[in-house]
Amino acid sequence: MKLKQLINALEVEIKPEIADLSIKGLAENSVDVLKDYMFVAIKGFKTDGHNYIDDAIKRGACVIVGEMDIGFLPIPYIKVANSRKALGIIANNFYHNPSKHKIMIGITGTNGKTTISYILKHILESNGHTCSLFGSIQNIINGEVYDSKNTTPSSLVLQKLLSDSKDEIVIMEVSSHGLSQFRVEGITFDYCLFTNLDHEHLDYHETMEEYFQTKLSLFDHLKVNGHAIVNTDNVWGKKLALMLNEKNINVYSLGQSKDSTFQIVDFNFENSVVLVVESNENVQITSPMIGLHNIYNTVMAYITAKLFGIEKDDIINSVKLFKGVKGRFEIIKLHNGATAVVDYAHTADAVFHCLTASKKYGAKKVTHIFGFRGDRDESKRQGILAVTSEFSDEFILTVDDLNSVSLNEMIDSLYKLNSHYANNKGIVMPDRTSAIKWAIENSQQDDWILITGKGHETYKQMFSMPTTSDTETVLYIENKEQ
Structure with a gap:
């Protein structure tokens, strides 16, 4: 596709001699650039695409789009107000809307x-x-x-x-x-x-x-x-x-x-x-x-x-005839008559609905297992704890995704959060699979175990059991018990 067709909605001016430049592909990551590609440099949250312009040129880029002032380049550079928005418009044009x-x-x-x-x-x-x-x-x-x-x-x-x-x-x-x-x-x-x-x-x-x-x-x-x-x-x-x-x-x-x-x-x-x-x-x-x-x-x-x-x-x-969604209030009946539920809930409102649903559908006791993600919004944590303190019978704080937070730092924060709720409902068990195992082993007929936060997602950390998700952990423990 010709350059002038790709950028016709960007409100930028280009020199007439490059208007008919043929663009064979688009890339927002320099490693994806091939010969005669356009590279769109985006300023991200961890890396800045403008720092990879030279790499894109070496790989064959024939034109660069970015939002920063750049010095001399051996190929055309088109400056835009917002690279992310420009990429959306360019990609839409390239694939013919x-x-x-x-x-x-x-x-x-x-x-x-x-x-x-x-x-x-x-x-x-x-x-x-x-x-x-x-x-x-x-x-x-x-x-x-x-x-x-x-x-x-x-x-x-x-x-x-x-x-x-x-x-x-x-x-x-x-x-x-x-x-x-x-x-x-x-x-x-x-x-x-x-x-x-x-x-x-x-x-x-x-x-x-x-x-x-x-x-x-x-x-x-x-x-x-x-x-x-x-x-x-x-x-x-x-x-x-x-x-x-x-x-x-x-x-x-x-x-x-x-x-x-x-x-x-x-x-x-x-x-x-x-x-x-x-x-x-x-x-x-x-x-x-x-x-x-x-x-x-x-x-x-x-x-x-x-x-x-x-x-x-x-x-x-x-x-x-709908059979449900993986990791969304996914119900697993246990051999002892208890029920395990795996759900993606990670806000106070979502946790509230999961807990109240468990009660309404006959749970005699609800044990709630959950954690918090490192590098994510910490301001919502106390709201979730307030909800589970009121509506669960007991809860276990455990490890979710650590991201860049150290295990010791996360464990320390879990103990501090738990200490704010002196109702004797909460305990801290850092190993997520051990927490699930403990809850299952201590459950009885008509008890419900609600495991929230990860839903369909796989674990990013290694735990004591050879499992990769909450659902897999529940089923692994069940098979061991039977």
Whole structure:
């Protein structure tokens, strides 16, 4: 593709003699550069791509895009205001705006994105549609499964995946990091969903208002006749719905208020059944996953499928056959009659819903096992501890991902956090697999063991058992016991 075609929306001027320069590929990492590639230098959080311009040139780059003033280079340099945003625009142009050929569904919010995306994919595919899915667990394109490094891939990776997809529909989890870093630049959505907002990523966004404004920016990508689906049973959802209504955007609200487009009027927790009123008609939906939070996730997926044009009864019948999501309230029945649950919950609100769901579904005693990640938002830790201190019967603080924090430093912080809660409920067991083993060995009939924080993710640290995830650890202990 010619250079002038790639940068035609960047509002930059280039010399006429390089306008027809042929660009054979794009790279944001210098090691990926091949002959006649464009290298886009991005200032990251740990490394600065501008420091690798010389390497990119040695590897064959024919043009460089960056946002810093650079001295003499032997090849053209195009300075832009924001390299991340420029890469999104350039990648979209290079792959010929692939999202315009798809029905695009974007889901944002703190909790529930993954569960909604998988339920919705199941509904749509059960009713004859093909779906790609981009999310935190994996990317699925044309029926093939690929590893996912980020909830929302970089703009260059994302545009390539969209270009490769032959599926009719794309369902995408859109993270706040993805939005703030312009990873969805150039993409417009037919449906945008907002689940909720909870204390999370404030080491990155600093305030809840900034976090909210970032999530809100997804709806700037909504097509003119697109649909916004908003859970208004939280203060941030209510605020979002009001703001979108002021912009004359089609908003479909979900909540218990009579003003809701889809009003939740009754729950049956024993059977995970919810009664929803839509257009003065009562609709009974059975959630395939237990817990109030999953009831909301199911209804969000139902609303989207309904707006898509699938018949009500077909949606309801499809939902009944959904088999759940790996690491999302994943239930494992133990040989002694106890129940283990593995869940990704890592905010106070998500932990609250997991704990209360366990109680509502018959847990006599709930043991909560969890930890905290090094180099991540420490301001949310006491909120999670406050919730588990109130709603669990006992909890075990253990090691999650250390990242760059030393093991001794993390253990020290766990003991300090536990000392603030003098209710004798909490203990510290640094080895995560040993903590799970202790909880299982000390459980009885109808006890529940809730293991949160990692969900589908594999361990980054070595523990005493030869296992790589919480689910694998539970199953390993079970097989040893039987």
